[in-house]
Amino acid sequence: MQVAVIYYITTLMHQFREEGEQVILNTDGTKPIYLQIADWIENEILNGDLAEDKKVYSQYKLADMYNINPATAAKGLTKLAEEGILYDRRGIGKFVSSEAIKIIKDKRKNHTLKSMVEDLVQEAERLDMSETELILLIKETKSRNKGGEE
Amino acid sequence: MKIIECRQLTKAYRGFNALDQLSCTIEENKLVGLVGRNGAGKTTLMKILSGMLKGTSGEVKVFSHRPFNSLLVSANSIFIDDQMNFPTALSLAEILEESSRFYEHWNEELAWHLFDYFGFHKKEHHKNLSKGKESTFNMIVGLAARCPLTIFDEPTTGMDAAVRKDFYRILLKDYLAYPRTILLSTHHLEEVEDQLEEVLLLDRGKKVLHMSIEELRELAIGLKGKREILAPFLADRNPIYTEVFGMGDEYIVTRNNFSQKEKQEMKREGIQFSGVSASDLCIYLTTSESQKRRTLDDILN
Amino acid sequence: MTSLTEVRTSEVIVKQYQYKLKAYMGILTSLVTVQLLGLLFSLNGVGFLSTGTLGLDLSIKYYSADMIIIFTFFWGFMSALLMTTKAYREDDFAFITNRFSSNMSSVAFIATASVIGGLTAIMAGFLLRVVVYFILGNKEVIGTGLASGPLAFTTGLLAMILLVFLFSSLGYLAGIIVQVHRVFVILLPVLFFGGLQYLSSTENWNLPAFLYEFYFQESFFLLFAAKVVASAALVFTIALWISDQLEVKK
Numbered sequence: 144m145q146v147a148v149i150y151y152i153t154t155l156m157h158q159f160r161e162e163g164e165q166v167i168l169n170t171d172g173t174k175p176i177y178l179q180i181a182d183w184i185e186n187e188i189l190n191g192d193l194a195e196d197k198k199v200y201s202q203y204k205l206a207d208m209y210n211i212n213p214a215t216a217a218k219g220l221t222k223l224a225e226e227g228i229l230y231d232r233r234g235i236g237k238f239v240s241s242e243a244i245k246i247i248k249d250k251r252k253n254h255t256l257k258s259m260v261e262d263l264v265q266e267a268e269r270l271d272m273s274e275t276e277l278i279l280l281i282k283e284t285k286s287r288n289k290g291g292e293e
Numbered sequence: 294m295k296i297i298e299c300r301q302l303t304k305a306y307r308g309f310n311a312l313d314q315l316s317c318t319i320e321e322n323k324l325v326g327l328v329g330r331n332g333a334g335k336t337t338l339m340k341i342l343s344g345m346l347k348g349t350s351g352e353v354k355v356f357s358h359r360p361f362n363s364l365l366v367s368a369n370s371i372f373i374d375d376q377m378n379f380p381t382a383l384s385l386a387e388i389l390e391e392s393s394r395f396y397e398h399w400n401e402e403l404a405w406h407l408f409d410y411f412g413f414h415k416k417e418h419h420k421n422l423s424k425g426k427e428s429t430f431n432m433i434v435g436l437a438a439r440c441p442l443t444i445f446d447e448p449t450t451g452m453d454a455a456v457r458k459d460f461y462r463i464l465l466k467d468y469l470a471y472p473r474t475i476l477l478s479t480h481h482l483e484e485v486e487d488q489l490e491e492v493l494l495l496d497r498g499k500k501v502l503h504m505s506i507e508e509l510r511e512l513a514i515g516l517k518g519k520r521e522i523l524a525p526f527l528a529d530r531n532p533i534y535t536e537v538f539g540m541g542d543e544y545i546v547t548r549n550n551f552s553q554k555e556k557q558e559m560k561r562e563g564i565q566f567s568g569v570s571a572s573d574l575c576i577y578l579t580t581s582e583s584q585k586r587r588t589l590d591d592i593l594n
Numbered sequence: 595m596t597s598l599t600e601v602r603t604s605e606v607i608v609k610q611y612q613y614k615l616k617a618y619m620g621i622l623t624s625l626v627t628v629q630l631l632g633l634l635f636s637l638n639g640v641g642f643l644s645t646g647t648l649g650l651d652l653s654i655k656y657y658s659a660d661m662i663i664i665f666t667f668f669w670g671f672m673s674a675l676l677m678t679t680k681a682y683r684e685d686d687f688a689f690i691t692n693r694f695s696s697n698m699s700s701v702a703f704i705a706t707a708s709v710i711g712g713l714t715a716i717m718a719g720f721l722l723r724v725v726v727y728f729i730l731g732n733k734e735v736i737g738t739g740l741a742s743g744p745l746a747f748t749t750g751l752l753a754m755i756l757l758v759f760l761f762s763s764l765g766y767l768a769g770i771i772v773q774v775h776r777v778f779v780i781l782l783p784v785l786f787f788g789g790l791q792y793l794s795s796t797e798n799w800n801l802p803a804f805l806y807e808f809y810f811q812e813s814f815f816l817l818f819a820a821k822v823v824a825s826a827a828l829v830f831t832i833a834l835w836i837s838d839q840l841e842v843k844k
Contacts, residue, residue, distance in 0.1 A: 174568075175510055176487065203469050210465060212324060214490040218507060265561065345687065346841045356598055364692045366599040378684035381618035391613050395689040397599040414673065441598060 176211055180219030185247045188239055199229055199237045226250065262288065294321040296474045297342060301351035304337050304498075308409035311337040314351070319476065319491075323467055326485060326506075327478040328575050329495035335478040336374070338495070339444050342476070343372035349431055355442065366442075373397070373435035374446035375428055385430060386415035388438075396438040403467065404437035411456070424451030432460055435498045436467050445477040449484075461485050482572035484512075492571065496579040509571045514549035518542065519566035526551075526559055534577035546577055605697055610691055610699030617685065618703060621673045625666075625711055632665035636722050659719035663754065666715040670758040671765035674704055678769030678833075681727040683840075697834050698783050703764045712755030716747075732788045756822040767833040773840055810819045 173245075184200075187193040200208070212241035220237055223229045228246050229237040267277045297319040304312040309492070312334045319325055327335050329582055341353055342348040343365060344360035353360060380387050389408065393399040411429050417418045422430060428450050429457055435443055465488045468475060482492070484583040492509050494501040502509070516523060520543045527545065534546035546569050556566070569577075636659060676682065677700050688698040748784035772778045811819040 175507060177507060207466065207469055209487075209488045210462060212327070212465070212490045213469065214323075214505065215487070215507060342691070360783045362692045362694070364601055364603060364606060364690070364695065365598065367687075368599045368606075368690045369693055376679060377688065379688050380613075382617045382679075387616065391616075391689060394609055396615070532721050 176209070177215050177219040177222065177237050180205060180209065180211075180216055181222050184219070184223060188228070188243050189247060193243050195239050195243065197239050199223075199239060200234070201236055295319070295354075296321050296356065297476075298354040298357075299351065300353075302338075302341070302348050303350045304334075304341060304346065304354050305349040309400075310498050312341070312348070315495075315498065317493060317500055319474060319493075322474055323462075323490050324475045324488060325477070325491045325493055326482060326489040327476055327493050327495070328480075328482050328572075329501075330579050332497070333492055333495040333579070335495055336446055336497040337498075339372060339374075339446050339476065339478065339564055342442075343367075343370055343444055345372065368397070369440055370442035370444065371438045371440040372403055372444045372446070373426075373431045373448060375431070375448075375450040377419075377427070377431045377434075381418070381420055383419075384415060384419045385413055385419060386418050388419065388434070389572075392434055392438060396440065398439040400437045400439055400471075404433055406512075407433045407436070407463070425453060426457065428452050429456055432463075436463065439467075439471055439473065441473050443473060443475045445475070446479070447478055449479070449481070457481075457484060461488050464488060465475040477560065484574060485571060486571050492575070494575050494578065499577050506571060509574065510568070511549055511575050513546050513569040513577075514551070514566040516543075516545045516559070516564055517567065518559075518562070522562050522564060526555065526564075533574070534580070546574070598761075601690065606690055606692075606695040607698045607702070610686065610700045613689065617676070618707075619814075621676070621707060622710060624673070625669055625707075628669040629662055629714055632662035633657075633718055633722055633725070635661040635665075635776055637725065642733055657722060659715070659722050662718045662722070666754075666758055667761040670704075670708060670711055671761035673707065673767035674700075674762040675769035675772075677704070678681055678766060678773055678837075681772070683773075693838050693840070694834065697830075697837055698734050700766070701830055703761060704766065705844050707721070708759035709755050711758045712751060715752050715754055715758070727741040740785065752819065753815070756807050756819055756826075760822050760826045760829075763829040767829050770833045770836050770840075772834060803833070 157238065184193065184214075191200060199220065202213045202217040202220055205219070206213035208214065224231055224237060226246060227240055228243045230240045231237055264277070295318050297317070299315050299317050302312055302315045303310055305380070315334070315338065329335050337346065341348050342355055342360055344355075344363055347361045355363075355366045356369060358365055360370075380391075383391065385408075389404050393401055395402070411426075411433070413426070413430060419427065419430065428448060429452060432445070432448050435445055435448070449460060452460065461484065464475070464477075464485075466486075477485065477489075486492075486506055489506050491503065491505050493503045504512075516526075520537075520541050523543055523545060527547065530547050532545045532547050534544075536544040538544065560566075636657060661731060683696065686699075691699075752817065768782055790802065794803070809818065809821060
């Protein structure tokens, strides 16, 4: 008991001094924190850190990592579960589903990317840019990125 | 399980009601922020909940008991404020020792580690502490007592920014380790909102809102644009807050319940959207009518 | 589900009492000052008799510990009054308590303080004799009163303790009444002395005389003790009843 408490205190002391361990959230109010948590987990899945059928951090662990209320963290997890990215095992926790990567990619293509393109087109209209000019810009950017990779 | 239940709770003082027909419930193991301007009734509510004051009318239940004069409520709750009175004859170490005798779940290790961490000395006396150190010490007692209902009234008074940050971190860590119902009043919602689950906003003794922090953050939206472009979209709405700047530009805060179609339309018209932080929204919602009519700029010009 | 701590009132009273023994040390240190002051006043002597006949000069000087005793009563009254003030009551509420346990632990502390106060007052009476003998150089000291026998000493001591307790209870009640409203700071002494004046001037019934007779003319010690304890209990009960309505941290 005592050992556990001392361990707890020691980690506590470390954590509020070492900012590196804590993930800093974007708190300017533009994106809800639970969505930032969901995004972060999605990224972990996309880059392979969280593989299929692997257990995802609990709401308490996330709360600790992000220094947020566990209910907020739970909301992020619930959202991912509702979208089918995570599945629930009662009493054990949430796990990465087999379709996770596919769902995330679809979602980002159909929603995130779409609205980004909308913004792009709108800005282009405001600047009186023609369609060809816009497509050319996209192609140029893409080839430049490819060049950078090689 | 409901830890706190208030029904039509009123606390009348000569000439005004500090609490006015307040009804609210707080569920078990929630970390709730109590906010409102000065004189909103936060402290009165907390003192009634901890059994120090008696409501004038209405009902109040803590752990299903009337808190006034209840030993059960006293044994299971702790009230920490910046006017905390500890016996002047006792040193800081003796105060911690006494507290450990009284509170069943008192965490000795937590108390002494925090005591050392914040650089207190055993022989020091409470009355000789600076305001910030006093608050820090009170906070240690409040956390180490680990009472099922922990009430902090303006716990960070006088603390410097670093200590405040430490406090919010410790509060959350200890809450995670030992979940309990915590009620915390603050004038700096922006500092602690990430750690909170719910917000209860009071204004002149009445409840303005009580909802989860996530809901509160998405409750309102800020619109920025030319007045004549904004106007048609706001036709049948009451703006929560209006600020005029530049030449005919307006910043308007209103309920965030526009349809997707309306939003796209507004976007096309060049209206900019922004989120409204929970703390800003609480300020806008509790601005009195007289303040709304005459802005500070009017007075200063 | 939150498991609530069940507490017994008696447990809390004991804890509060133990804490008050530590926290109210100041009250006991003030006792020393008060009694030393009483001693100092007593050194002048209360009476002086001098005769000179047939070339023989006889001087008798009376010394009495009355001052010490009166000062101790006053100390008991004031200390108990002090314990009812806002600062002290709020201190109680820094820890677990309700009004009943707060008051009962105070009563227990007052009882303890009365024992100490009574005991030291008697001791100070002896000290007075020692001082008169050694320092003032009056070699012929004839003791009377309390030290005249073990039984008389014991009953004297007990009577002293009980009376300090009674005066303290009155101080406690006065303090609680003042807590109800500030106006009683003035009203209470006016009512007390006015009433005393009025009642002692009426023909058929004289209160001070009655009280003197009721308490001090009681020759049977146990009956005296019972009267004092019952009176103090009555006073504390009234104080407790009033205090139950009081708010803390207004």
